[in-house]
Amino acid sequence: QLQLQESGSGPVKPSQTLSLTCAVSGGSISSGGYSWNWIRQPPGKGLEWIGSIYDDGTTDYNPSLKSRVTISVDRSKNQFALKLTSVTAADTAVYFCARRCTTASCFLGYCFDYWGQGTLVTVSS
Protein backbone atom coordinates (compact mmCIF):
# COMPACT_ATOMS: atom_id res chain seq x y z
CA GLN A 1 0.00 0.00 0.00
CA LEU A 2 1.46 3.31 -1.10
CA GLN A 3 1.95 5.87 1.66
CA LEU A 4 2.90 9.54 1.48
CA GLN A 5 4.15 11.53 4.44
CA GLU A 6 4.77 15.27 4.52
CA SER A 7 7.44 16.85 6.67
CA GLY A 8 8.74 20.36 6.96
CA SER A 9 10.70 22.98 8.78
CA GLY A 10 7.87 24.23 11.00
CA PRO A 11 6.61 27.82 11.30
CA VAL A 12 7.85 30.29 8.71
CA LYS A 13 8.28 34.03 9.01
CA PRO A 14 6.87 36.41 6.39
CA SER A 15 9.13 36.92 3.37
CA GLN A 16 10.99 33.65 4.07
CA THR A 17 10.87 30.39 2.12
CA LEU A 18 8.56 27.51 2.99
CA SER A 19 10.14 24.09 2.45
CA LEU A 20 8.34 20.75 2.61
CA THR A 21 9.23 17.19 1.71
CA CYS A 22 6.96 14.28 0.84
CA ALA A 23 8.40 10.84 1.53
CA VAL A 24 6.90 8.02 -0.53
CA SER A 25 6.86 4.46 0.82
CA GLY A 26 5.35 1.21 -0.39
CA GLY A 27 6.21 2.03 -4.00
CA SER A 28 8.75 3.79 -6.17
CA ILE A 29 8.43 7.42 -7.15
CA SER A 30 10.16 6.40 -10.39
CA SER A 31 7.63 3.70 -11.32
CA GLY A 32 6.28 5.81 -14.17
CA GLY A 33 2.82 6.92 -15.21
CA TYR A 34 2.24 9.27 -12.32
CA SER A 35 2.73 12.87 -11.31
CA TRP A 36 3.61 13.92 -7.79
CA ASN A 37 1.69 16.89 -6.51
CA TRP A 38 1.33 19.51 -3.82
CA ILE A 39 -2.10 20.75 -2.79
CA ARG A 40 -2.90 23.17 0.02
CA GLN A 41 -5.92 24.16 2.09
CA PRO A 42 -6.03 27.38 4.13
CA PRO A 43 -7.86 27.01 7.46
CA GLY A 44 -11.59 26.79 6.84
CA LYS A 45 -11.20 27.12 3.07
CA GLY A 46 -11.06 24.93 -0.01
CA LEU A 47 -8.39 22.92 -1.79
CA GLU A 48 -5.88 24.63 -4.08
CA TRP A 49 -3.58 22.73 -6.43
CA ILE A 50 -0.03 24.08 -6.22
CA GLY A 51 1.78 22.04 -8.85
CA SER A 52 3.01 18.74 -10.22
CA ILE A 53 6.27 17.05 -11.16
CA TYR A 54 6.25 14.30 -13.79
CA ASP A 55 8.33 11.22 -14.56
CA ASP A 56 10.67 13.18 -16.81
CA GLY A 57 11.21 15.91 -14.24
CA THR A 58 9.06 18.48 -15.96
CA THR A 59 6.70 20.54 -13.86
CA ASP A 60 3.37 22.33 -14.05
CA TYR A 61 2.43 25.03 -11.58
CA ASN A 62 -0.73 26.88 -10.65
CA PRO A 63 -0.43 30.16 -12.58
CA SER A 64 -1.32 32.11 -9.44
CA LEU A 65 1.73 30.71 -7.61
CA LYS A 66 4.11 29.99 -10.46
CA SER A 67 6.53 32.83 -9.77
CA ARG A 68 7.16 31.58 -6.20
CA VAL A 69 7.00 27.78 -6.48
CA THR A 70 9.56 25.10 -7.17
CA ILE A 71 8.82 21.37 -7.04
CA SER A 72 11.72 18.94 -7.25
CA VAL A 73 12.31 15.22 -6.88
CA ASP A 74 15.02 13.19 -5.17
CA ARG A 75 14.72 9.71 -6.63
CA SER A 76 17.53 8.32 -4.48
CA LYS A 77 15.47 9.10 -1.37
CA ASN A 78 12.10 8.34 -3.01
CA GLN A 79 10.75 11.76 -2.13
CA PHE A 80 9.76 15.05 -3.67
CA ALA A 81 9.86 18.58 -2.33
CA LEU A 82 8.12 21.94 -2.39
CA LYS A 83 9.69 25.35 -2.02
CA LEU A 84 7.51 28.46 -1.82
CA THR A 85 9.33 31.77 -1.61
CA SER A 86 8.35 35.18 -0.22
CA VAL A 87 5.57 33.78 1.95
CA THR A 88 2.87 35.86 3.60
CA ALA A 89 0.11 35.07 6.08
CA ALA A 90 -2.05 34.08 3.09
CA ASP A 91 0.21 31.06 2.60
CA THR A 92 -0.79 29.63 5.99
CA ALA A 93 -2.43 26.32 5.15
CA VAL A 94 -2.45 22.57 5.51
CA TYR A 95 -0.16 21.30 2.75
CA PHE A 96 -0.90 17.88 1.23
CA CYS A 97 1.20 15.81 -1.12
CA ALA A 98 -0.62 13.47 -3.47
CA ARG A 99 -0.13 11.13 -6.42
CA ARG A 100 -2.04 11.55 -9.68
CA CYS A 101 -2.13 9.12 -12.57
CA THR A 102 -1.12 10.63 -15.91
CA THR A 103 -1.66 7.94 -18.54
CA ALA A 104 -4.81 7.10 -20.52
CA SER A 105 -4.69 3.56 -19.18
CA CYS A 106 -5.31 4.68 -15.59
CA PHE A 107 -8.33 2.77 -14.30
CA LEU A 108 -9.39 5.65 -12.06
CA GLY A 109 -8.54 8.32 -14.63
CA TYR A 110 -6.57 11.40 -13.75
CA CYS A 111 -7.59 11.59 -10.12
CA PHE A 112 -5.52 11.99 -6.98
CA ASP A 113 -5.55 8.43 -5.68
CA TYR A 114 -3.12 8.61 -2.76
CA TRP A 115 -2.73 11.50 -0.33
CA GLY A 116 -0.53 12.30 2.62
CA GLN A 117 -2.20 13.22 5.90
CA GLY A 118 -1.27 16.89 5.47
CA THR A 119 0.91 19.21 7.50
CA LEU A 120 -0.06 22.63 8.83
CA VAL A 121 2.36 25.42 7.97
CA THR A 122 1.86 28.71 9.76
CA VAL A 123 3.34 31.94 8.44
CA SER A 124 3.76 34.37 11.30
CA SER A 125 6.27 36.81 12.63
Place this chain on the structure above:
Amino acid sequence: SYELTQPPSVSVSPGQTAGITCSGDALPKQYAYWYRQKPGQAPVLVIYKDTERPSGIPERFSGSSSGTTVTLTISGVQAEDEADYYCQSADNNGAYVVFGGGTKLTVL
Protein backbone atom coordinates in the same frame (compact mmCIF):
# COMPACT_ATOMS: atom_id res chain seq x y z
CA SER B 1 -7.91 31.34 -14.94
CA TYR B 2 -10.20 28.33 -15.17
CA GLU B 3 -12.71 27.79 -12.36
CA LEU B 4 -15.16 25.16 -11.19
CA THR B 5 -18.27 26.46 -9.41
CA GLN B 6 -20.01 24.61 -6.58
CA PRO B 7 -22.75 25.74 -4.18
CA PRO B 8 -21.23 26.56 -0.77
CA SER B 9 -23.72 24.45 1.14
CA VAL B 10 -26.42 21.83 0.79
CA SER B 11 -28.69 20.61 3.59
CA VAL B 12 -30.83 17.47 3.63
CA SER B 13 -32.63 15.33 6.17
CA PRO B 14 -31.55 11.73 6.76
CA GLY B 15 -32.91 9.38 4.13
CA GLN B 16 -33.41 12.13 1.54
CA THR B 17 -31.41 12.67 -1.65
CA ALA B 18 -28.69 15.29 -1.87
CA GLY B 19 -27.41 16.72 -5.13
CA ILE B 20 -24.24 18.77 -5.43
CA THR B 21 -23.45 20.47 -8.74
CA CYS B 22 -20.15 21.53 -10.25
CA SER B 23 -19.98 23.77 -13.31
CA GLY B 24 -17.07 24.52 -15.61
CA ASP B 25 -16.55 25.32 -19.27
CA ALA B 26 -14.06 22.48 -19.82
CA LEU B 27 -16.20 19.75 -18.28
CA PRO B 28 -17.50 18.52 -21.65
CA LYS B 29 -13.87 17.74 -22.52
CA GLN B 30 -12.33 16.83 -19.18
CA TYR B 31 -13.53 14.22 -16.69
CA ALA B 32 -14.61 15.31 -13.24
CA TYR B 33 -13.74 13.66 -9.96
CA TRP B 34 -15.44 14.02 -6.58
CA TYR B 35 -13.81 13.87 -3.16
CA ARG B 36 -15.27 13.72 0.33
CA GLN B 37 -13.33 15.41 3.12
CA LYS B 38 -14.09 15.12 6.80
CA PRO B 39 -12.53 17.47 9.38
CA GLY B 40 -8.84 16.90 9.95
CA GLN B 41 -8.60 14.29 7.20
CA ALA B 42 -7.28 14.11 3.67
CA PRO B 43 -9.84 14.01 0.84
CA VAL B 44 -11.13 10.61 -0.29
CA LEU B 45 -12.20 9.85 -3.87
CA VAL B 46 -15.92 8.98 -4.15
CA ILE B 47 -16.56 9.34 -7.91
CA TYR B 48 -14.12 9.13 -10.84
CA LYS B 49 -14.53 9.80 -14.56
CA ASP B 50 -17.81 11.67 -13.99
CA THR B 51 -19.93 8.63 -13.12
CA GLU B 52 -17.83 5.75 -11.80
CA ARG B 53 -17.70 4.68 -8.17
CA PRO B 54 -14.45 3.32 -6.65
CA SER B 55 -14.52 0.08 -4.74
CA GLY B 56 -15.45 0.59 -1.12
CA ILE B 57 -17.69 3.59 -1.77
CA PRO B 58 -21.37 2.90 -0.96
CA GLU B 59 -23.83 2.48 -3.84
CA ARG B 60 -25.79 5.51 -2.64
CA PHE B 61 -23.06 7.70 -4.19
CA SER B 62 -23.50 8.36 -7.91
CA GLY B 63 -22.36 10.87 -10.49
CA SER B 64 -23.80 12.30 -13.67
CA SER B 65 -22.77 14.73 -16.36
CA SER B 66 -24.63 17.07 -18.66
CA GLY B 67 -22.82 19.64 -20.75
CA THR B 68 -20.82 21.99 -18.56
CA THR B 69 -22.26 20.62 -15.30
CA VAL B 70 -21.53 17.48 -13.34
CA THR B 71 -23.56 16.37 -10.35
CA LEU B 72 -22.80 14.25 -7.31
CA THR B 73 -25.92 12.57 -5.96
CA ILE B 74 -26.16 10.90 -2.58
CA SER B 75 -29.33 8.84 -2.22
CA GLY B 76 -30.66 7.94 1.21
CA VAL B 77 -28.27 10.31 2.96
CA GLN B 78 -26.89 9.12 6.26
CA ALA B 79 -25.45 11.14 9.13
CA GLU B 80 -21.97 9.83 8.27
CA ASP B 81 -22.18 11.53 4.87
CA GLU B 82 -21.92 14.96 6.49
CA ALA B 83 -18.67 16.36 5.10
CA ASP B 84 -17.20 18.77 2.58
CA TYR B 85 -17.34 17.64 -1.05
CA TYR B 86 -15.01 18.88 -3.78
CA CYS B 87 -15.11 18.41 -7.53
CA GLN B 88 -11.80 18.32 -9.42
CA SER B 89 -10.98 18.49 -13.08
CA ALA B 90 -8.50 20.15 -15.43
CA ASP B 91 -8.42 22.94 -18.00
CA ASN B 92 -9.01 22.20 -21.68
CA ASN B 93 -5.37 21.26 -22.23
CA GLY B 94 -5.28 18.99 -19.20
CA ALA B 95 -2.17 20.57 -17.78
CA TYR B 96 -3.65 22.58 -14.96
CA VAL B 97 -5.61 20.95 -12.18
CA VAL B 98 -8.50 22.80 -10.63
CA PHE B 99 -10.74 22.15 -7.64
CA GLY B 100 -14.20 23.51 -7.07
CA GLY B 101 -14.67 25.71 -4.04
CA GLY B 102 -16.24 22.89 -2.07
CA THR B 103 -19.76 22.19 -0.79
CA LYS B 104 -20.54 21.58 2.86
CA LEU B 105 -23.19 18.88 3.14
CA THR B 106 -25.20 19.17 6.34
CA VAL B 107 -27.43 16.32 7.45
CA LEU B 108 -30.22 17.87 9.47
